[in-house]
Amino acid sequence: MTESTHGALTPVLTDTWDAEQGWKLDTYAAKGGYDALDTAFAMRPDDVITAVKDSGLRGRGGAGFPTGMKWSFIPQDNPKPKYLVVNADESEPGTCKDIPLMMGNPHVLVEGVIISSYAIRANKAFIYIRGEVVHVIRRVQAAVAEAYAAGHLGKDIHGSGYDLDVVVHAGAGAYICGEETALLEGLEGRRGQPRLRPPFPAVAGLYASPTVINNVESIASVPAIIRNGADWFASMGTEKSKGHGIFSLSGHVERPGQYEAPLGITLAELLDLAGGIRQGHQLKFWTPGGSSTPLLTADHLDVPLDFEGVGGVGSMLGTRALQIFDETVCVVRAVLRWTEFYKHESCGKCTPCREGTWWLVQALTRLENGQGSEADLDQLLDQCDNILGRSFCALGDGATSPISSSIQHFRDEYLAHLSHGGCPFDPARSTAWAGQEVTAS
Template sequence: MLTPVLSDGWDAEQSWTLASYEERGGYQALRKALATDPDDVIAAVKESGLRGRGGAGFPTGMKWGFIPQDNPNPKYLVVNADESEPGTCKDTPLMMADPHTLIEGVIISSYAIRAHHAFIYVRGEILHVVRRLQRAVQEAYLAGHLGKDVHGSGYDLDLVVHAGAGAYICGEETALLDSLEGRRGQPRLRPPFPAVAGLYASPTVINNVESIASVPSIVANGADWFASMGTEKSKGMVLYSLSGHVRHPGQFEAPLGITLRELVDLAGGIRTGHELKFWTPGGSSTPILTAEHLDVPLDYEAVGAAGSMLGTRALQVFDDTVCVVRAVLRWTEFYKHESCGKCTPCREGTWWLVQTLARLERGEGSEADLDLLLDTCDNILGRSFCALGDGATSPITSAIQHFREEFLDHLRHGGCPFDPAASTAFAPAGASA
C-alpha cells in the first residue's frame, strides 16, 4: 500500500547530507541524464505521466515542452517552495530530510529545459529549511554537481536559494515571480504566460518541490516504472499529509488512488470515542468532504467527480467535536488576511465573508445570511484575479451544502452549540442528546 520513494531515505543517519544521499545512489540519475539528449529527458517525464504536485495537477512534461527554445532570452527554472496552504506540510519535511533529492531534480530539470540559472523560492518563516537547503547547495557545488561544466558535460548551472517574506499569495506562480524580482508579490495578468515571459520577461518553468523531487526517480527507474503506480490518468506516488483527529498524523507516501479510509487505518484510526465528521482532500482551499466520501480514490479525477479537488493532498481530518462553522470561519479569516488586495472581488469579498460568518458563528443574524454567503461566494468565484479568491469560497459553499442545519443550529441556539461553556441541554442537528 505504501510506496516509499521520495521518503525512502528519511530515516537514514544524517539523511540530509551529501554523503548519506550518495551512499543511497544519489546523483546517479544526474549522470544518466547528462548523457542523454535534453529532449529525451522531457519525453521521459511526459511518458511517465507526472503531474504537478502543487495543486493543479498540470502535466509536468507538457509544461516543460511549452518553453520556446528559439527564444534568445535565458531560460529559468523556479521551484515553488512557498508552502503556505493551511494544512499542507509535505514539502517542508522533504526539504529537511532529503534536500539533495530536490537539488538533483533541479539540475536534471534545468538541463532538460536548457536553463543555466535556477531558483528555489522558500517560505521565509521556515528558516531551518532555508539553512539546510543552502548547506546542501553548497555541498553540491563543492562536489561538482553544480557550477561550471557539471561532471565534464559542458553544462553550466547556478542555483540560488531565495527566502520569501512570508506571504501566502507568493505561492501563486506569477506573484512568486514578482517577489523574486524584488517587487511586491501580486499576481500578473496572463497572457503572457511564464513559459513565454516569466522571470525577467524570459521563458520560465515553475514547478512544485515534490514535482521536481520526483524527476530523479523517473530518470533512474524509467517512465514505465513510474507510470505503473497510481491510476490510469493519475500516475505515480505522492506524499499525503494526514493531520487532525487521527491517532498518528504524519506523511504517508502512497500511489495516487489510495482512499482516506486506508490512510486513516494506517494512521491508527480516528481518535478513540469519536467519528469522522468532515475532511479536506487538498488543504483548506478545496471543498470539504464528509464520511460518505471515505472510499473515494484519492486521485485527480475521482476527487473532482466527488465535488472537490485533490490539491496538495493535505488531508485534514475533523471529528464530531468540531464546529464546522468555526473551522470555516478560521480558514476564511486566513484568506482575508492573505489577500493581496489587487482585485476587488477578493479584497472586498473575503472581508464580507468573514463578517457574515462571524455573525452566524455568534448565533446572530438570520437564515438569509446563508443566501448572502452563497451570493458573495458566487460574486468572487471566477471573478478574482487569481485562485486565492476561488479557494476562499470552496470551504464555505461546501460546508453549507453538507452542514446547512449546523449553521441554522447556531441561530436557534444563539451561539455555537459546540462551545463547552454553552448549555449541554442543546444537541446540534444529527447528534444524540
C-alpha cells in the same frame, strides 16, 4: 512497510527520512543519489522532457498540470536565458509535505533541479522558500553547497559541458507568493501580487524570460523517473493520475504524519495506516487538499485520492493535505478560521477578493455567534458566487470553497447556531444543544 490494497507504501522521496543524518550528501549518494545525472546527461534535453511526459507526472502543487508538457512550452528559439523556479512557498493551511521533504531529503530536490534545468536548457535555477521557515532555508542552502563541492553544480557538471547555478531565495512571508506569478514578482524584488496573463511565464516569466515554475515535490520526483524509467513511475497510481505522492494526515488521527503512497489510495486505507480516528471519536469532515479545497465527509472515505476521483465528488486533490476533524469540531468555526486567513492574506489587488473576503468574515462571524436568519446563508452563498471565477487569481476561489461546501454538507449545523443563539459545541453559550448530535445533511 505497511501493506494496503494498493500495495506497499512507496518510500521514494521519503526513503532517507529514517536514516541518520538523512539530509546529508553521503547518505543520499549511498542510496544512488546523483546517479540519475549521468543518465540524463547521456540523453538529449528533449528526450528527458519526453521521459517525464511518458511517466505521466502531473504537478504536485495542486493544479495537477502535466509536468513534461509544461516544460515543452518553453520556446527554445527565444534568445533570452531560460530559468527554472521551484515553488517552495508552502503556506496553504494544512499543507505540510514540501517543508518536511526539504528538511529530510533536500538533495533529491537539488538533483531534480539539475535534471529539470538541463531538460529546459536553463543555466540558472531558483528555489523560492517561504521566509518563515529559516531552518529549512539553511538546510537547503547547505545541500546546495554540498552539491557544488562535489561537482554536481557549477561549471561542466560531470564533464557534460553543462553549466548550472542554483540560488536559494527566502521569500518575505506571504501566502499570495504561492501563486506562481506573484512568486516571480517577489523574486524580482517587488511586492508579491499576481500578474495578468498572458503573457504566461513560459514565454515571459522571470526577468521577462522563458520560465518554468514547478512545485518542490514535482521537481523532486524527476530523479527517480530518470533513474528507474518512465514505465516504472507510470505503473503506479491510476490511469490518469500516475505515480506516487506524499499524503499529509493531520488533525484527529492516532498517527498524524506523511504517508508516501500511489495516487488512488483512499482515505479509509490511509486512516488504517494512521491508526484510525482518535479513540472514542468518529470522522465528521475532512479536506482532501488543504483548506482551499471543498471539504468532504465520512460518506467519501472510499473515494480514490487521485485528480479524477476527488474531482468527481466536487472537490480537488490539491496538495493532498488531509486535515481530519472529528465530531467535536464546529464546522462553522473551522470555516470561519480559514476565511479569516484568506482575508488576511489577500494581496488586495482585485476588488472581489479584497472586499469579498472581508464580507465573508463578517457574515460567518454573525452566523457563528447565532445572529441573523436562514436568509443570511443564501446571502453568504451569493457572496461566494460573486467572488468565484471573478478574482484576479485563485485565492478568491479558494476562499469560497470551504464555505459553499460546508453549507452543502452541514446546512443543519449552520441553522443550529441560529436556533440556539450560538455555537452548539460550546455548552457555556448554548446549553440547550448539549447532548445532541450535529450531522452532515
